Amino acid sequence: MNRRRFFGFLQKEFRHIFRDRRTMLILFGMPIVQILLFGFAITNEIKNVNVAVLDMAHDDVSRDITNRILSSEYFHLYQNLQSEKEIETAFKSGKVKEVIVFENNLAKNIYSKNIGNIQIISDATDPNTANTIVAYTRAILLNYQQELNKGTKPPAIIQTEVRMWFNEELKGVYLFVPGVMTIIMMLVSAMMTSISLAREKETGTLEALMVSPLKSWQVILGKVIPYLVLSFSITLVTLGLSMFVFHVPIRGNIFLLLGEVLLFVITALSFGILISSIAPNQMAAMLISMMGLMLPTIILSGYIFPIDNMPVPLQVISNIIPARWFISMLRDIMLKGAGWSVVWKDTCVLAFMAVVFLFLASRRFKMKLR
Amino acid sequence: MKLTGENIIEVENLVKRFGSFTAVDNISFQVKKGEVFGFLGANGAGKTTAIKMLIGLWSPTSGKANVAGFDLFTEANQIRKNIGYMAQRFSLYEDLTVIENIQFYGGIYGLRKNILKERAEELISELGMESFRKELIKNIPLGWKQKLALSVAMIHKPKIVFLDEPTSGVDPITRRQFWDLIYNAAEKGTTVFITTHYMDESEYCDRVSIMVDGRIEALDTPAQLKKQFNAESMDEVFLRLARPTESISK
Amino acid sequence: MNERVIATNITKSFRSTKALDAVSFSVNEGELFGFIGPDGAGKSTLFRILTTVMNADSGDALVDGFHLKDEIAIRSRVGYMPGKFSLYPDLSVQENLEFFAKVFGTTVNENYSIIKEIYVQLEPFKDRRAGKLSGGMKQKLALCCALIHKPRVLFLDEPTTGVDPVSRREFWEMLGRLKQSGLTILVSTPYMDEASRCDRVALIQKGKILDIDPPGVITKKFPLHVIAVKSDNMQKLRKDILKVEYAESVYGFGEYLHITMKKENSSTEKIESLLKQQGHQHTEVKLIEAGIEDCFMHLMEHNKN
Numbered sequence: 018m019n020r021r022r023f024f025g026f027l028q029k030e031f032r033h034i035f036r037d038r039r040t041m042l043i044l045f046g047m048p049i050v051q052i053l054l055f056g057f058a059i060t061n062e063i064k065n066v067n068v069a070v071l072d073m074a075h076d077d078v079s080r081d082i083t084n085r086i087l088s089s090e091y092f093h094l095y096q097n098l099q100s101e102k103e104i105e106t107a108f109k110s111g112k113v114k115e116v117i118v119f120e121n122n123l124a125k126n127i128y129s130k131n132i133g134n135i136q137i138i139s140d141a142t143d144p145n146t147a148n149t150i151v152a153y154t155r156a157i158l159l160n161y162q163q164e165l166n167k168g169t170k171p172p173a174i175i176q177t178e179v180r181m182w183f184n185e186e187l188k189g190v191y192l193f194v195p196g197v198m199t200i201i202m203m204l205v206s207a208m209m210t211s212i213s214l215a216r217e218k219e220t221g222t223l224e225a226l227m228v229s230p231l232k233s234w235q236v237i238l239g240k241v242i243p244y245l246v247l248s249f250s251i252t253l254v255t256l257g258l259s260m261f262v263f264h265v266p267i268r269g270n271i272f273l274l275l276g277e278v279l280l281f282v283i284t285a286l287s288f289g290i291l292i293s294s295i296a297p298n299q300m301a302a303m304l305i306s307m308m309g310l311m312l313p314t315i316i317l318s319g320y321i322f323p324i325d326n327m328p329v330p331l332q333v334i335s336n337i338i339p340a341r342w343f344i345s346m347l348r349d350i351m352l353k354g355a356g357w358s359v360v361w362k363d364t365c366v367l368a369f370m371a372v373v374f375l376f377l378a379s380r381r382f383k384m385k386l387r
Numbered sequence: 388m389k390l391t392g393e394n395i396i397e398v399e400n401l402v403k404r405f406g407s408f409t410a411v412d413n414i415s416f417q418v419k420k421g422e423v424f425g426f427l428g429a430n431g432a433g434k435t436t437a438i439k440m441l442i443g444l445w446s447p448t449s450g451k452a453n454v455a456g457f458d459l460f461t462e463a464n465q466i467r468k469n470i471g472y473m474a475q476r477f478s479l480y481e482d483l484t485v486i487e488n489i490q491f492y493g494g495i496y497g498l499r500k501n502i503l504k505e506r507a508e509e510l511i512s513e514l515g516m517e518s519f520r521k522e523l524i525k526n527i528p529l530g531w532k533q534k535l536a537l538s539v540a541m542i543h544k545p546k547i548v549f550l551d552e553p554t555s556g557v558d559p560i561t562r563r564q565f566w567d568l569i570y571n572a573a574e575k576g577t578t579v580f581i582t583t584h585y586m587d588e589s590e591y592c593d594r595v596s597i598m599v600d601g602r603i604e605a606l607d608t609p610a611q612l613k614k615q616f617n618a619e620s621m622d623e624v625f626l627r628l629a630r631p632t633e634s635i636s637k
Numbered sequence: 638m639n640e641r642v643i644a645t646n647i648t649k650s651f652r653s654t655k656a657l658d659a660v661s662f663s664v665n666e667g668e669l670f671g672f673i674g675p676d677g678a679g680k681s682t683l684f685r686i687l688t689t690v691m692n693a694d695s696g697d698a699l700v701d702g703f704h705l706k707d708e709i710a711i712r713s714r715v716g717y718m719p720g721k722f723s724l725y726p727d728l729s730v731q732e733n734l735e736f737f738a739k740v741f742g743t744t745v746n747e748n749y750s751i752i753k754e755i756y757v758q759l760e761p762f763k764d765r766r767a768g769k770l771s772g773g774m775k776q777k778l779a780l781c782c783a784l785i786h787k788p789r790v791l792f793l794d795e796p797t798t799g800v801d802p803v804s805r806r807e808f809w810e811m812l813g814r815l816k817q818s819g820l821t822i823l824v825s826t827p828y829m830d831e832a833s834r835c836d837r838v839a840l841i842q843k844g845k846i847l848d849i850d851p852p853g854v855i856t857k858k859f860p861l862h863v864i865a866v867k868s869d870n871m872q873k874l875r876k877d878i879l880k881v882e883y884a885e886s887v888y889g890f891g892e893y894l895h896i897t898m899k900k901e902n903s904s905t906e907k908i909e910s911l912l913k914q915q916g917h918q919h920t921e922v923k924l925i926e927a928g929i930e931d932c933f934m935h936l937m938e939h940n941k942n
Contacts, residue, residue: 385692621891629803
C-alpha cells in the first residue's frame with residue numbers, strides 16, 4: 018500500500034519533468050554547448066600564437082628548440098629579433114604575445130656546464146593567455162631537455178622549471194570539464210528541485226498533499242530521486258562528450274568518480290530541499306538558488322578563478338562551497354588519476370556537508386503550513 | 388433613466404479569435420454617457436476578452452468600436468488616457484502606503500504635482516481614510532483596499548471606468564458601500580462598465596448585457612429583462628440564458 | 638446525534654492579527670454545514686487547522702473521533718479541497734485523478750462509484766491538461782480528487798468563489814447529492830445566497846462566529862422588521878428613506894431597498910405615505926422576511942464593538 022503511494026508520487030514527478038520539454042532541452046543542451054564552447058574557444062585561442070625569437074646563440078640547440086616550438090600547432094613565428102632593444106617594440110606592436118631569448122653560447126653551456134638559460138618573456142596584459150603560453154613553451158623545452166639527456170651523464174639542465182604533468186597535452190578544456198559538470202549538477206539538483214517544490218506551494222497542490230497520508234520523507238525522496246536520475250544522466254552525457262570529442266582522459270577509477278558524483282548530487286539535492294522549505298514561491302526559489310548557490314559556486318569554487326589567486330578572505334569562504342571540494346576531487350581523479358588515498362579527505366568534507374544539509378532540510382520541511 | 392444622451396461606447400460587430408477559437412463573436416452594443424452598464428456572463432463566455440479589447444490591451448480581429456470618442460483600432464493610446472480600469476485582483480502595491488499608491492497612479496496619468504496633491508487629499512477625505520494614509524496597503528482591511536483601488540482607478544477623472552468583478556469576496560456592508568461609490572461616480576457623469584458574479588448587483592445597473600459563448604444574448608434594463616424572460620429575479624434570467632454550456636476555455 | 642466534527646475554542650493568531658478567536662461548533666454526521674463570511678474572516682485558517690495542515694495556537698477538535706494531534710488518522714479520513722483548486726496543470730484530467738488516488742493508497746476503479754456522477758462530465762476531456770480546463774471544470778475535477786479516497790468528512794474551502802452562478806448552482810446540486818450518500822460536508826463561501834443550500838450555517842466575521850443555526854432559524858430569529866421598497870427613482874428613494882429617523886439601516890438589495898426597523902415602529906403605511914409625499918411613482922412597499930444577508934449585516938453591525 019505504502020509503496021504504491023510512493024511510486025504514484027514518483028510517476029507524477031517524472032511526468033512533470035518529461036512534459037516540460039523546454040527545460041529538458043536547456044538542461045541537456047547547456048552542458049553540451051558549454052563543453053563545446055570551452056573546448057573550441059580554448060584550443061583556438063592557444064593555436065597560432067605569434068612569437069618572436071631573439072637568438073643570440075645561433076647554434077644547433079637554439080635552432081632545434083626554435084624548430085620544435087614553431088612546429089607545434091600553438092606557435093607561429095612572427096619575427097626574428099636582432100637585439101634586446103627590439104623586444105619592447107615587438108610587444109608594443111600588439112602582434113607578438115611571447116618572445117623567446119636564447120643566451121649566448123647556449124649549446125656550449127649545456128654541453129660543458131650542464132646548464133643553459135632560456136628566457137621566456139610574455140605579454141602579461143592578458144595574464145590567463147600569458148600563463149598558458151608560457152606553460153606550453155616550458156613544456157616543449159622540458160620535452161627537449163628529456164630527449165637531450167637520453168644516455169648523457171650528468172644530465173644537462175635547461176632552466177625552466179614548471180612541469181604541467183597532469184595536463185601534458187596542454188588543452189584547457191580538461192580543466193573546464195569538471196567545472197561544467199559541477200555547475201550543471203548544482204543547477205539540476207538544487208535549483209530544479211527547489212523550483213519544483215515551490216511550484217507545488219504556489220498551485221496549492223502541496224496543501225492537498227499535506228492532507229494525504231504521504232509522509233514528509235516520502236515527498237522529499239519522491240522529489241529527490243527523479244532529479245538524481247536526471248542529473249546523473251546529464252553528467253554521463255557530459256563525460257561522454259568530453260571523452261569522445263575532446264579526448265579528455267579519465268585516469269582514475271570510473272566507479273570512484275561516479276561515487277563522488279553521487280555524493281555531490283545528494284549534497285546539492287538536500288540544499289535544494291532546504292531552499293524550497295524557505296522560499297514561498299518559484300521566483301524566490303530561483304533567486305535564492307541563483308544568488309546563494311550558482312554565483313558563489315561559479316566564482317568561488319575554483320571553476321574559473323584559481324582559488325590560490327584569491328584574496329585570503331575569499332579563500333576562507335571558498336571552504337564552505339561544496340563545489341570547491343568536488344571540483345578538486347574531480348580534477349584529481351580524472352586528470353591526475355588519483356585514488357581513494359588522495360580524495361578521502363575531500364570526500365569526508367563533502368559527506369559532512371551533505372549530512373548537515375539533509376538534517377536541516379528534513380527538520381525544516383514539514384507537512385504543515387506555518 | 389439616462390438612456391438618452393450621447394453614446395460613450397459604440398461597438399459594432401466586434402470579433403476576437405484566438406486561432407480557431409472565437410472568444411468574442413460579433414458583438415454590438417452602445418453605452419450612454421453616465422450609465423452604469425452591467426456586463427454579465429458565465430466563466431469563459433468572453434467577458435474578460437471583450438473588456439481587454441475595449442480598454443485597448445488587445446486588438447480585435449475585426450469589427451468597429453469607439454470608446455470615449457476614440458477609435459479602438461487607430462487611437463488605442465488616447466483611449467487609455469481617458470479610461471480607468473480596476474482588475475479583479477486590484478492593482479494596488481501592497482508594500483507602498485495609501486498615499487504613495489495614490490501619488491504613484493496620479494503620476495502615471497500625468498497629473499501635475501500641485502493638482503495631484505489636491506486630488507490625493509480630496510480622495511482620502513472622501514473615502515474617510517485619514518487614519519490610514521501612511522499605512523501600508525497590506526495592512527489595511529480588504530474592503531478599504533477595494534474602495535481605494537476604485538478611487539485610484541478614477542484619479543485622472545476618466546470618462547469611463549471599467550471594473551472587473553470588483554466586489555468578489557467582500558463582506559455585504561462593504562459591497563454596498565462600494566456601490567455607493569459607483570453611484571457617486573455615475574452621478575458626476577463617469578460611465579461605469581462593470582462585471583460581477585453577484586446577481587443582486589446586476590439590479591443596480593441601468594442596463595445589463597448577458598454574454599453566452601462569445602455573443603451578447605440579452606441587453607436591456609433589469610426590469611425589462613425580467614419581463615422578457617418572465618423571471619422573478621436576475622438570477623433566473625441569467626440561468627435561463629447561460630444554460631450549462633460547459634465549454635473549455637482556451 | 639452522531640457528531641463528526643467537534644471544535645472547541647480554536648484560536649490562531651498571525652503576528653498581531655487574530656485569525657480565529659475561540660471558535661467552537663459541532664457538525665453532525667451527514668450534515669452539509671456552511672461557513673459564510675467575507676474574505677479574511679478566518680474560514681481558510683479554520684479548515685487548515687481542522688485538516689491538520691496547520692497547528693492551532695490553542696483549542697482542540699475531534700474530527701471523525703480523532704484529536705487534532707492524531708494527524709495521520711485524520712488525514713486518511715478527510716477530503717480537503719483548498720481554496721485554490723489544487724491540481725497539477727501539466728498533468729491531464731485522468732493523471733491528476735490517478736495521482737490523488739495512488740497517494741491515498743487506492744485506485745480510481747475501486748472508488749469510481751463515488752465520483753461517477755461528477756466524472757462523467759469530465760470524461761470526454763480526460764486527456765486534456767488540467768491547466769486548460771475552464772473554471773467550472775477545474776472545480777469539478779478538484780472535487781473528484783478530494784473524493785477519490787472515500788473520505789468520511791469533506792472540507793471544501795470556497796469552492797464556488799469566482800465561479801459563475803450557473804456553475805455554482807450545479808456545484809451545490811452535486812453537494813446535495815453527495816450528502817445523500819451520508820458524507821459529512823463542511824463548505825465555506827463568501828456568497829450569502831448559498832446559505833440556503835446548507836443544513837446549518839455558521840456566520841463568521843473577523844475570526845468570530847456570529848451565529849450558528851439552520852438558515853431558516855437564523856432568519857426567523859431576526860429581531861427587526863424588514864420592509865422592501867422600490868420606486869421609479871431609486872436614487873432619490875434612497876436619499877428620502879435615509880431621512881427616516883426610525884430606520885435602523887437602509888441597504889440596497891437588488892431592485893429593492895431593504896429598510897430595517899424595530900417591530901413596534903414598523904408600518905408600511907407610514908412609508909407609503911412618505912413616498913407619496915415625496916412624489917415617487919410606481920412604488921412598492923412590502924413587509925418581507927429577512928434573508929441571510931440582512932441577518933449577516935445586522936450581526937456585523939452589532940458585533941463592531
